[in-house]
Amino acid sequence: MTAQIIDGKAFAAEVRAKVAEHVSALKADHGITPGLAVVLVGEDPASQVYVRSKGKQTVEAGMESFEHKLDVSTSEEDLLALVDKLNNDPAVNGILVQLPLPDHIDEEKVINAIDPAKDVDGFHISNVGLLATGQKAMVPCTPLGCLMLLRDHFGSLSGKEAVVVGRSNIVGKPMAQLLLRDSCTVTIAHSRTKDIEEVVKRADIVIAAVGRPEMVTGDWLKKGAVVIDVGINRLPPAEEGAKGKLVGDVDFASASQVAGAITPVPGGVGPMTIACLLANTLTATCRANGLPEPEGLTA
Ligand code: GUN
Numbered sequence: 001m002t003a004q005i006i007d008g009k010a011f012a013a014e015v016r017a018k019v020a021e022h023v024s025a026l027k028a029d030h031g032i033t034p035g036l037a038v039v040l041v042g043e044d045p046a047s048q049v050y051v052r053s054k055g056k057q058t059v060e061a062g063m064e065s066f067e068h069k070l071d072v073s074t075s076e077e078d079l080l081a082l083v084d085k086l087n088n089d090p091a092v093n094g095i096l097v098q099l100p101l102p103d104h105i106d107e108e109k110v111i112n113a114i115d116p117a118k119d120v121d122g123f124h125i126s127n128v129g130l131l132a133t134g135q136k137a138m139v140p141c142t143p144l145g146c147l148m149l150l151r152d153h154f155g156s157l158s159g160k161e162a163v164v165v166g167r168s169n170i171v172g173k174p175m176a177q178l179l180l181r182d183s184c185t186v187t188i189a190h191s192r193t194k195d196i197e198e199v200v201k202r203a204d205i206v207i208a209a210v211g212r213p214e215m216v217t218g219d220w221l222k223k224g225a226v227v228i229d230v231g232i233n234r235l236p237p238a239e240e241g242a243k244g245k246l247v248g249d250v251d252f253a254s255a256s257q258v259a260g261a262i263t264p265v266p267g268g269v270g271p272m273t274i275a276c277l278l279a280n281t282l283t284a285t286c287r288a289n290g291l292p293e294p295e296g297l298t299a
Contacts, residue, residue: 145272218254
């Protein structure tokens, strides 16, 4: 069997178009333009690429983009002062502080200083607790994107066996909460899981989010399983000066022979993350203004 390819790039374009349509109606009907502030401290090249892309797509969706690029030597105190300013700025509906932060800054402290209602990353401890208890939360963008792809594929996820490989706060844990909320039977597997292949083999849904290139191979999968690959890993270049190949946490060649459907890397989950950031900014704006939330763009 050759798996169906889940086209995250196309789906993300649909999500962005829906967001843009809602933004346009918000402006026309209520005079409201959602605003997203992105804060980048330092010059990490990957972070710079992400931030540029976020700014561009925010503007394309008709939203206001506020970029704050701070020097790597910025003090924690100054960063907290900026967060406080953004919390109190009515033009800012969403705040994202790009991670990782330099070592001298306490990430947790900064994340938890963001107004939870503007926490479009869903990393604030209040949002983590709201999600875990099934209440209305801001939901982390990557897991939200995976959930959208799965709901689109299956319709209902109720009763499915889901195995999440990886237990990070950004992907693994919130992903497990979202799947549980959609009535899956959920297992979180990780580096210390015994017989991990056998655990993954039980799954109707596999979410690979470990950050280890091509770790999940076809012989780990149940026939017909739906595989969502969150990994973005660059392999060492074949020759000097060249760029290494981008691969996921799943060995696509073998997995696609067994899976029923699979997301590619690139072009799978990746584009969904920024699309969901825009969706979260729209959701935060609607909530802040007591307006109905956009359908199909939240968990
Ligand atoms: N760095 C890598 N991924 C993310 C993300 O989803 N949010 C933030 N704030 N920083 C990141």
